Amino acid sequence: MQRDNIIEIIEELAQVIPPAPSAMTLPPRCYSDAAWLERERELIFQDSWVTVGRKERWQKTGDFVALDIAGVPTVMIRDKSGAVRAYANSCRHRGMKLLQGQGRCKVVVCPFHGWTYDLEGALISAPRMETCEQLDTERLGLVEFRLETHDGFVFVCMDPDQVSLEEWLGDFSDLHAPWMLEKLVSTRVREFEVGCNWKSFIEVFNEYYHLPYVHPDSITGYYREPDAADIVIGEYTTQFGVTDGTAALLEDSRQHALPAAPGLTGRNATGTRYTWIYPNLTFAACFDSLWMYQAYPVTVDRCHVVQTICFPQASLEMPNFEARAEAYCQRIDTALEEDLPFLEAQQQGLASPFARQGRFSALEPSVANFACWYADKMSTSE
Numbered sequence: 001m002q003r004d005n006i007i008e009i010i011e012e013l014a015q016v017i018p019p020a021p022s023a024m025t026l027p028p029r030c031y032s033d034a035a036w037l038e039r040e041r042e043l044i045f046q047d048s049w050v051t052v053g054r055k056e057r058w059q060k061t062g063d064f065v066a067l068d069i070a071g072v073p074t075v076m077i078r079d080k081s082g083a084v085r086a087y088a089n090s091c092r093h094r095g096m097k098l099l100q101g102q103g104r105c106k107v108v109v110c111p112f113h114g115w116t117y118d119l120e121g122a123l124i125s126a127p128r129m130e131t132c133e134q135l136d137t138e139r140l141g142l143v144e145f146r147l148e149t150h151d152g153f154v155f156v157c158m159d160p161d162q163v164s165l166e167e168w169l170g171d172f173s174d175l176h177a178p179w180m181l182e183k184l185v186s187t188r189v190r191e192f193e194v195g196c197n198w199k200s201f202i203e204v205f206n207e208y209y210h211l212p213y214v215h216p217d218s219i220t221g222y223y224r225e226p227d228a229a230d231i232v233i234g235e236y237t238t239q240f241g242v243t244d245g246t247a248a249l250l251e252d253s254r255q256h257a258l259p260a261a262p263g264l265t266g267r268n269a270t271g272t273r274y275t276w277i278y279p280n281l282t283f284a285a286c287f288d289s290l291w292m293y294q295a296y297p298v299t300v301d302r303c304h305v306v307q308t309i310c311f312p313q314a315s316l317e318m319p320n321f322e323a324r325a326e327a328y329c330q331r332i333d334t335a336l337e338e339d340l341p342f343l344e345a346q347q348q349g350l351a352s353p354f355a356r357q358g359r360f361s362a363l364e365p366s367v368a369n370f371a372c373w374y375a376d377k378m379s380t381s382e
Ligand code: FES
Pocket: 091, 092, 093, 094, 095, 096, 110, 111, 112, 113, 114, 115
């Protein structure tokens, strides 16, 4: 039965055909079928370059962040040489999850029976294992994944055969060069869970269609009609739109506006670029700040979200920066709070056996582009 479902969903995915104006939306069961999530784990999250955060989260030796990447406990740790490494967060003794949350450590000690690994992943101590025959500690180091950093974002890939991150991102760096993403500094990181599918969470940040309905009194007023989505090479989609003043502050806190990032000129200094690096990172590059979201599936109807807010270094040095940054955080949190009930209600609607595929408006080109990318990845025959 489950297999029949999957075949049916793949047939529906055949309707998600580029170009975006002729595509149908993703089949509702892609957002609600638990067996389908298993398929996503394998074909999306264990196959792609997945974003795990901004590089500033690993500033000192031993800094770590643990994240479950679609059911794969993973931990990123800064080693003694200053490189960040990604490991399967599973002890080599009997599988215990080694680290939780974030923090700093000198070595990684398993809380279950004390096996200890250095920051480079080698097993350096295994208490009371003397009677174990031919214990080859060299072969009991942590399982390591590929990790690369680009434009200040850290990515992990579990597939040794996937193309390089450089190739994955295509012309991303050229197109985003004016925003000097590498040089931004993150000042606040928050993690939380939301009762919706991970794709819905990212989709809502990449479309202008909902603004007057969901944000009528907060942010909709300063967004102008956006440009078409850019034609790009690489595993991402992006769309620029002019705004009246910064899009990163509420109307009544514009007195806190920070200047445009040094070097940003012309139209780029008058709007916001919304970008989605597939599968799970989206950010809004405003001329004065950037906010980003990483989303990871917990269950088919629940996701874990990491929210990060960044500013150019020059702004951090301005008078009253903290108070001004607080106003930026308020804008982002206000819009998020407005989106959440809609995302949860959308999840309920999508879970209905009578939910059907729909069509995209011209204000959702990035969502449509993602749908086409996703349909292609998920239609691979088993
Ligand atoms: S599971 Fe880690 S030491 Fe036993």
